Amino acid sequence: MAAPEDVVKRVSDLRSAIERHNYLYHSLDSPEIPDAEFDHLFNELKEREQQYPELVTSDSPTQRVGSVPLSAFSQVRHELPMLSLDNAFEQADLGDFDRRVKSRLAQEDSVVYSCEPKIDGVAVSLLYQDGALVRGATRGDGTSGEDITANVRTIQAIPLRLLGSDYPRTLEVRGEIYIPKADFMRMNQRAVSEETKTFANPRNAAAGSLRQLDSRLTANRPLTMFCYTVGLVQEGPLPDRHSDILRSLESWGLRINPLIEVVDGIDHCLAYYSRLQDMRDDLDYEIDGVVFKVDRIDLQERLGLLTRTPRWAVAYKFPAEEAVTVLEDVEFQVGRSGVITPVARLKPVTVGGVTISNATLHNADEIDRLGVRLGDRVVVKRAGDVIPKVTQVLPREGSKRARKIKFPIKCPSCGSEVITLPDEVVARCTGGLQCKAQRRESIRHFASRLAMDIEGLGVKLIDQLVQQELIETSADLYHLTLDQLVQLERMAPKSANNLIEALEKSKQTTLPRFIYALGIAEVGESTARSLTQALGSLDSIRMADEERLQQVPDVGPVVARRIFEFFNQDHNKAVIDSLLQSKFTWEELDDSAITNALDGSTFVLTGTLSTMSRGEAREKLQSLGARVSGSVSKKTSVVVAGESAGSKLTKAQELGIEIMDEDRFNEFLKTHGL
Ligand SMILES: [Zn+2]
Known part of the structure; x- marks a missing residue:
């Protein structure tokens, strides 16, 4: 039975509507209808297609996921090679790039560039013929890649049919398929709970997902895509600026990164680079740099290629954040509350322009999880100002030199027993006040920049003061005399004097700093501020019970208990009282600030x-x-x-x-x- 005309029309309308809403949802992140309504449209289309199977076309939104796995990927030859970009590693390289562009164009005016984040994903090519997606391929070696059509079809952000009608007859679109960071975390968490394979980073996860022979598996992976250029284009003109081409792609339903900007001159490119570097951690996808492209297509054509690299584009990478080195030793550090942290001593290696010789291994569980041993080759990662960490162990060649890491059962500083409480992952020294390492660390925290900010009181000096038993707690700092100080090693009278002055100066502080300086477990700067703002004075904070503390924003039951316990331990009470005798001053907050x-x-x-x-x-x-x-x-x-x-x-x-x-x-x- 042939489908009646009104059904044919309805099916076509449904498809257009579904494609449009799909685009609004996945590409523009701004849906116009609730999910339930979308599902309703989708189900109606499915029913109509079941009723009239002859109406099913391969670009119907119901046909995203195939049902038969492939036995292997076939090879695809790219009609136009997928180029690689020249890299700039420092500002000077970027200046050179701009000078070369200008000199080749014999132009003195500044050049207009399109600035784009460089997505750390998998580069792919999508081929549209008469508006229908006919092929998806990986970049491969740039000349030929793998045919992953069945897999790219499952990605909702990739239209099976382009929107509108003014697209070229043949249109190859290129871009980056990736997995958003949050989805990646969820994916790995699920893998852990299901005891299946976890991925090292979102890029590996995206690549692995695209290389599934069974597209039903790919369909379950949270893949999405940003498009950034075109390849082969036939029959149909495109705008004469790169940025306008991207806008056209967007109007046809392809997803374009929202941070792309057009700027005049290389200085603005640099500013863009810094801005994106600052935003990097807040973005929901990994970027490893930015790309600058000459915006005018006629200028791009005049500049041409240098073998496989366009002369009109450059990638300015962020400093590398990972490097491979050797784990030479593990040292166990004792923190201010006795927590014992394994610290990796590494063969020095440069990561993002900084030499790294230490990295944290967090705790015993982390050592087990990594399966790391002494002598192993490891990947260290540095992100922003965070302490570098060991993220991965490379396969061992022979097992001779790989010795197991033994977690200490006695504190390396005081010899007290090390215990792990049942509800904690961390091991602690039980030495308490007897432990010099704990004393030193708590004083170091007290003096640190964000706490009392005592200039000239460094780790080595604190160590000497503790070792010689001139101080036991932070309160003792304020009883140090000039005579005591000048007797210390490498302490000139002038520095001693400066230190006394710095100590005096530190007494004028703020309440949040003072609270933070006390070193209460789980109380960072922002919690210290919250406590101050909610409770107003040191006395109210000291007197607050757990219930009252839990009403403070940011303070949950665990933190509340830690704070309460801290202020009710005799030792801490004594230290605080002793500190207060040294006459600290801070501005009391007025009521309006307290009411928060x-x-x-x-x-x-x-x-x-x-x-x-x-x-x-x-x-x-x-x-x-x-x-x-x-x-x-x-x-x-x-x-x-x-x-x-x-x-x-x-x-x-x-x-x-x-x-x-x-x-x-x-x-x-x-x-x-x-
Ligand atoms: Zn100890």
Whole structure:
């Protein structure tokens, strides 16, 4: 039975509608209809196609996932080679690039560049014929890759049929398939709980997912894509600027990165680079640098290629964050609360321009998980200012030199027993006050920059003071005399004097600093600020019971118990009282600041802020007592919407939640003294 005309039309309308909503949801992150309504459209299409199988086409949204696994991937020859980019590693290289471009073009004016984040994913090519996706291929060696059509079809962000009608007859689109960081974490967590293979990073996970012979498996992986250029184009003109081509791609339903910018001149490229470097950790996808492309296509053509590398583009990579080196030894450090941390002593290696010879191994469980032994070749990773860590062990060649790491049963500093409490992963020295390492570490924390900021009181000096038993606690620092200090090794009278002055100066401080300096487990700077803002004075904080403490934003039951226990231990009481006798001063907060304007309110941050990173914004809000959540719901008080805010903004509008743009948000922070 042939399908009646009205059904044919309905099927076609359904497909267009589904494609459009799919695009709004996956590419623009701003759905117009609720999920249930989308499902409804999708199910209707499925039913109609079941009723009239002759209406099923391969580009129907119902046909994304194939049912027969492949036995192998076939090879695809790229009609136009997929080029690789020239790399710039430092600012000077970028300057050279710009000079070469100008000199080849015989141009003195600044060049207009398109600036794009360099996504750390898997490069692929998509071929559209008459608007239908006919082929997906990996980059391979640039000349030929693998045919992964069945797998790319399962990715919702990739349209099976282009939107609109003004696309070229043949259109090859290139871009990067990746897995968002949050999805990657979830994927690995699930793998751990199901005891299947975990992936080292999102890029490996994306590559592994694309190389499944059974596309039903690929369909379950959270893959998505950003497109960044075109390859083969036939029958149909494209705009004459790269940035406009990207806009066309977007209008045809392909996903384009929202951070792409067009700038005039190389200085602006540098500014863009710094901006993205700052944003890097807040992005939901991994980037390993930025790419600059000459925006005008006619200029690109004049510049041409140098073998396989275009002369009109350059990748400026962020400093490498990983390197391979050898684990030479493991040392066990005792922290201020007795926690014993294994520290890897590494053969020195340069990572992102910094030489690294130590990395943390966290705890005994982590050593087991990594399966690391002495003499192993390991991958160390450095991210921002965080302490480098060992992330991976490379396969051993022969087992002779790989010795097992023995976790100590006695404290390396005081010889006391080391125990692991049943509800903790960390091992602790039980020496308490007798343990010089614990004393030294707690004083070091007390003097540190974010705490009392005592200039000239370094680790070596603290060590001497503790070893010679001139001080036992941080309070003793303020009883040190000039005579005692000048007798120390390498201590000139002038430095001794300076130290006494620095100690004196440190007494003028703020309450949050003082609280933080006490070194209460789990109480960082922001918790110290929350405590101050919620409770107002040191006395109220010292007197608060666990119940009251739990009402402080950011303070859960565990932290509340730690704080309560801390202030109720005789030793700590004595140290604090002794410190207070040295007459510390801080400004008392007035009532309006204490009542904590944002107490109990929930903020959601979305989009990109230009004046601060999302992390900074989060901290500021938390310091005022607000909760910061990742998703918009009825309980949300305010949504802060930066540049290119997507679905969260739409949702906030739907729910009638207060929305602040960046200017208003800054104003708002100002009125709260930030
Ligand atoms: Zn100890």
